[in-house]
Amino acid sequence: MKTPLPILSILLAAALAVTAQTTPQSAPDFGTMTSTNVTQPAAPATNQAIPDHYFQEQLDLASRQRHDKYPALAARTLISLIETNAPPEFSRKALFELALAMQDQGDFVKAQQVFAQYLHLYPDDPSTPEILLRQGLLYRQMGVNTLAISKFYAVMSTALKLKLDNIDYYKRLVLQAQTEIADTYYLEGRFAESADFYTRILMTASPSLNQEQVQYKLIRSLAYITNHVETIVRAQSFLEQFPSVSDVPEVRFLLASAYKGVGRNQDAMKQVLLLLQSQQDNVHKDPDLWVYWQRRAGNEIANQLYKEADYLDALQIYQNLANLDPSPSWQAPVWYQTGLVYEQLQQWQKATDSYSLITARQNEFKSTNSPPSLASICDMAQWRKDYIVWSETARAANREFQRSPLYKPATTTQ
Numbered sequence: 406m407k408t409p410l411p412i413l414s415i416l417l418a419a420a421l422a423v424t425a426q427t428t429p430q431s432a433p434d435f436g437t438m439t440s441t442n443v444t445q446p447a448a449p450a451t452n453q454a455i456p457d458h459y460f461q462e463q464l465d466l467a468s469r470q471r472h473d474k475y476p477a478l479a480a481r482t483l484i485s486l487i488e489t490n491a492p493p494e495f496s497r498k499a500l501f502e503l504a505l506a507m508q509d510q511g512d513f514v515k516a517q518q519v520f521a522q523y524l525h526l527y528p529d530d531p532s533t534p535e536i537l538l539r540q541g542l543l544y545r546q547m548g549v550n551t552l553a554i555s556k557f558y559a560v561m562s563t564a565l566k567l568k569l570d571n572i573d574y575y576k577r578l579v580l581q582a583q584t585e586i587a588d589t590y591y592l593e594g595r596f597a598e599s600a601d602f603y604t605r606i607l608m609t610a611s612p613s614l615n616q617e618q619v620q621y622k623l624i625r626s627l628a629y630i631t632n633h634v635e636t637i638v639r640a641q642s643f644l645e646q647f648p649s650v651s652d653v654p655e656v657r658f659l660l661a662s663a664y665k666g667v668g669r670n671q672d673a674m675k676q677v678l679l680l681l682q683s684q685q686d687n688v689h690k691d692p693d694l695w696v697y698w699q700r701r702a703g704n705e706i707a708n709q710l711y712k713e714a715d716y717l718d719a720l721q722i723y724q725n726l727a728n729l730d731p732s733p734s735w736q737a738p739v740w741y742q743t744g745l746v747y748e749q750l751q752q753w754q755k756a757t758d759s760y761s762l763i764t765a766r767q768n769e770f771k772s773t774n775s776p777p778s779l780a781s782i783c784d785m786a787q788w789r790k791d792y793i794v795w796s797e798t799a800r801a802a803n804r805e806f807q808r809s810p811l812y813k814p815a816t817t818t819q
Contacts (some may be wrong), residue, residue, distance in 0.1 A: 415524050426609055442615050442618060442619060444731060460491045463483075464483075464498055466487070467502055468502065471505060476506040476510045480506040483503040483506060485504065487503070497530070498524040502517060502533070504520045506576065509634070516753075520539065531567065534564045535760060538556070538560045541559075544556060544593070550593055560581075560582035564578060566636050576613070580606075580611055591625075599623075599626045600626035616646070616714045617652070620643050620645065620651045621656065624643060625655075627639060628663065633667045636659060637660060637667070640660035643656050651694060654694060658676075661674075662702075664676065670715060674706065674710070678723055679700050680698065681703055696729060696730070698746075699729055700735075703722050714749070720743065724743065732780075733769060734776065734779060737763050738782060744759035745756075753796075753797060760790045764790065766783075
């Protein structure tokens with residue numbers, strides 16, 4: 406005979422022990438398990454009459470209370486129902502709902518205890534894989550990732566052992582457990598493990614899999630471990646399959662960074678320019694997100710090209726960056742960097758013109774409402790302009806001196 410687990414109250418455990426009977430081997434009716442990793446099928450319609458209306462009304466009341474954000478009231482309703490002589494099916498559902506109510510209250514420890522009691526009383530219940538999955542999700546939310554992963558693995562092993570009639574339902578649970586293992590590694594920053602799991606999951610080609618989301622996480626995992634070659638392959642495929650999703654700007658940035666990492670500067674610049682020039686087409690798709698990745702991609706790639714003395718490619722990106730935002734706080738640093746590029750190319754007049762764009766707005770930059778950094782950029786731009794004028798004057802004087810009869814070229818002795 407099983408000994409009830411020492412959790413909740415002795416009264417509750419005793420009441421539940423009476424109801425621990427074998428239930429029909431069919432999928433539990435606990436509502437929809439939601440996950441963005443696995444798509445959900447449409448719920449089938451049912452006209453099945455439900456007996457014992459009082460107990461059903463109490464369950465419905467508790468469910469409404471929980472969904473209306475009154476989990477404490479729901480918990481009291483459910484405990485009252487469990488303490489009665491309700492039929493086993495209602496007691497079983499009430500225990501499940503009680504765990505959810507405890508979770509909604511933020512009492513994760515008690516929620517885990519109720520889930521554990523459920524598994525103790527109904528070890529062969531068809532809902533066991535789902536309970537284990539919920540326990541894993543809850544452990545991850547509690548920060549106990551080792552236990553979370555063990556529960557996700559238990560979902561797969563339990564689903565294989567139970568003789569169940571709703572195969573598709575349990576296939577989705579197993580698939581979700583696999584994605585949750587990968588997500589747990591991903592959230593922990595263990596990107597080598599997450600990349601391996603996401604790759605294996607994609608190989609299943611399951612129609613229930615959210616391909617877009619899993620591929621996106623795989624690309625980020627590969628980028629974090631600097632697997633540039635595989636990042637390029639996966640990112641190119643993603644952009645071809647999902648050209649209009651919200652993750653496109655970040656994936657294009659990761660693709661550009663991967664190209665840069667393998668020395669394919671022209672391909673990297675092409676991706677950045679595609680990102681910068683796509684602003685108008687994507688204003689309706691979350692423009693703030695697009696602008697963020699446009700700025701980040703442009704800045705990082707252009708600065709790397711500048712440091713590597715690839716001035717022409719860097720210049721092309723800086724010129725596109727300046728058009729993203731007309732605000733002084735954005736344009737002034739870009740114009741200044743453009744001036745530095747022209748200096749490296751010895752295009753002195755164009756460098757001066759770039760700095761003049763800044764100094765022409767010095768009153769605006771040095772106003773009381775502007776950040777001090779803008780005033781500093783304005784001062785530096787003026788200094789660079791003065792330096793160019795001085796350098797040009799010095800070079801002109803040197804050329805004039807070389808043409809005078811006083812000039813004597815230096816001779817080298819053999």
